[in-house]
Amino acid sequence: MWNVTFPVALPYVGMFLSYLAVFLLSLVLIKKDMKTKLTDLFQFKDARVVLLGLLLAVLLQVIFFGFVVLLGGKPASISFANGTLSSFPITVAITLVFVLYVLYGSFGAFAEEVAYRAYSESRIASKYGYVLGISISTLLFTLQHIHIFQANWLEMFFQRQFIYVLFFGIFVGYFFKKSNGNLWAVVAFHVLINIIDLSLPISFSAPSVYTHWIITILSFTILMIILHVLPFNKLMKTKNLTNNLTQT
Numbered sequence: 001m002w003n004v005t006f007p008v009a010l011p012y013v014g015m016f017l018s019y020l021a022v023f024l025l026s027l028v029l030i031k032k033d034m035k036t037k038l039t040d041l042f043q044f045k046d047a048r049v050v051l052l053g054l055l056l057a058v059l060l061q062v063i064f065f066g067f068v069v070l071l072g073g074k075p076a077s078i079s080f081a082n083g084t085l086s087s088f089p090i091t092v093a094i095t096l097v098f099v100l101y102v103l104y105g106s107f108g109a110f111a112e113e114v115a116y117r118a119y120s121e122s123r124i125a126s127k128y129g130y131v132l133g134i135s136i137s138t139l140l141f142t143l144q145h146i147h148i149f150q151a152n153w154l155e156m157f158f159q160r161q162f163i164y165v166l167f168f169g170i171f172v173g174y175f176f177k178k179s180n181g182n183l184w185a186v187v188a189f190h191v192l193i194n195i196i197d198l199s200l201p202i203s204f205s206a207p208s209v210y211t212h213w214i215i216t217i218l219s220f221t222i223l224m225i226i227l228h229v230l231p232f233n234k235l236m237k238t239k240n241l242t243n244n245l246t247q248t
Contacts, residue, residue, distance in 0.1 A: 015104065019107060019111040020111070023107075023111035023115065025115075029119055030118060033123065034119070034123060041118055041183060042183065045184075046182055046236045048236075049179050049232070050182070052230070053192075054188050057188070057193045058192070059226075060223055061196055064216070064219040071214075072211075073205050073206045073207055073211075105191070106194065108194065109193075109194045112141060112190065113172070113186050114183070116137045117137060117172065117176040120140055121133045122181065125177075130177050133173070134169075134174060134177065137169065138173055141169040142166050142169055160209065163212075164212075167220040171220050171224055172186050172189065174224060174227060180236060182236075
């Protein structure tokens with residue numbers, strides 16, 4: 001992300017507005033369709049589970065990049081002042097781009113979790129079960145990441161990001177279920193992942209596309225196993241919020 005020129009970052013404003021529209025629509029649907037109080041949805045509960053979300057985000061990065069290096073990939077440093085960024089005072093350019101990406105990544109993650117977990121997954125799961133709820137919300141989440149306005153980007157998406165986004169959605173959907181609908185836990189996980197991916201001036205490249213797929217699947221599988229065996233009953237002190245979110 002640090003390689004782009006500053007004017008190219010302007011489309012992020014449009015994407016931010018699109019996230020805002022999705023977020024507001026989701027709030028309306030949660031309130032009207034699911035008849036859920038927004039104060040219940042956004043109430044901060046079970047701080048230990050939220051902290052777990054942050055720890056799992058860090059663990060995923062460690063596991064993923066560990067596999068990349070183990071299988072022959074190498075980290076590459078990215079200059080803070082590539083392209084036309086060098087025409088700006090370095091501290092101003094870095095600050096502007098960093099703040100833009102962090103705001104975009106944080107709000108985007110927040111809006112997505114409200115839309116795809118708090119509404120889509122909960123609504124579908126209340127009628128057809130969590131397997132279908134997680135599956136459909138993950139499909140919608142994955143399709144949302146396809147930038148149809150960049151045709152030359154689609155090939156790269158299916159080669160490098162499709163598998164990652166797909167398994168990311170499955171994992172976060174399962175985390176939402178395991179945490180009894182703790183919105184802030186999945187938001188914490190998603191936001192930290194976005195901040196790390198968008199803002200760090202360093203990249204890791206797998207030796208091949210297929211290696212990247214294998215690393216992605218292995219990383220999320222390990223994280224799913226860890227999530228499955230964690231004693232959530234001991235971590236959580238609140239009642240099942242999912243029951244409230246799935247009321248019709």
